[in-house]
Amino acid sequence: MPSPCDPANAPVGDVGAALMVIDSRLKSVYQGRTEAGPEHRQLLDQFAATLGPDGFDALLDGACTLIYMYMSWLRAACESHDEDAVEFVVPTLINTMRMMPRTFRPEVIPTMAGLLIAAGTGLSPNLWRAQYGDWTEAEMNPLEATVVLLAEQINRMAGGDQEFATRLIAEALAGADED
Structure with missing residues (x-):
């Protein structure tokens, strides 16, 4: 019986915009900045202002799609080592x-873990999350940070290549455009 959380039923969202936000955050982390600088924050605020409500929902769906894609890659990499x-x-x-208690308040950790587990078991993270109502304000930074942590994990697994996770998605998007 098909699951209501099957990825085939999930909106993909704006993966390109989500990737841009995550890549920007990763670059900040790699440059040793844990907090967004004023220029970075201003750029993100301007970007968010251009989205509107539908664009923001597409960005959230895009972030969940990134979680799904990253966990799919990790699942394949782990399975090749019988893990x-x-x-x-x-x-x-x-x-x-x-x-990271300022980013991940204790009450959001189970939700972020659930997103990872859903994606790791082949379910859509955004459809899994939708079962529990609308996203909350308290989940926005943790969602972004969860995607960043996943991308950073992949980069470390790729021998420390700081751009590997971004390229992985960019190449998948380019391949999808060709199809």
Whole structure:
């Protein structure tokens, strides 16, 4: 019986915009900045202002699509070594989340873990989350940070290539455009 959280039923959202936000955040992290600088914050605020309500929903769906794509890549990488992606990735990311209490308040960690587990088991993270109502304001920064943590994990697995996770998605998007 098909799941109501099947990725085939999920909106893809604006993956390009979500990737731009995540790539920008990753570059800040790699440059040693944990807080967004005033220029970065202003750029993101201007970008968010251009989205409107439908654009913001598309950005959220795009972030969830990134989680799904990253977890799919991690699942394939782990399976090639007879490991389980959920077992390999989720505990590490949850421990990291716990060390970041300003970004991940304790009450949002189960939701972020649920998104990772849903994607790691082949379900759509945004459809899984939709079962529990609308997104909350308290989940916005943790959602972004969860995608950044996943991308950073992939970059480390790729030998420290700081652009690997971004290229992975950009190449998938380019391939989808060709089809």
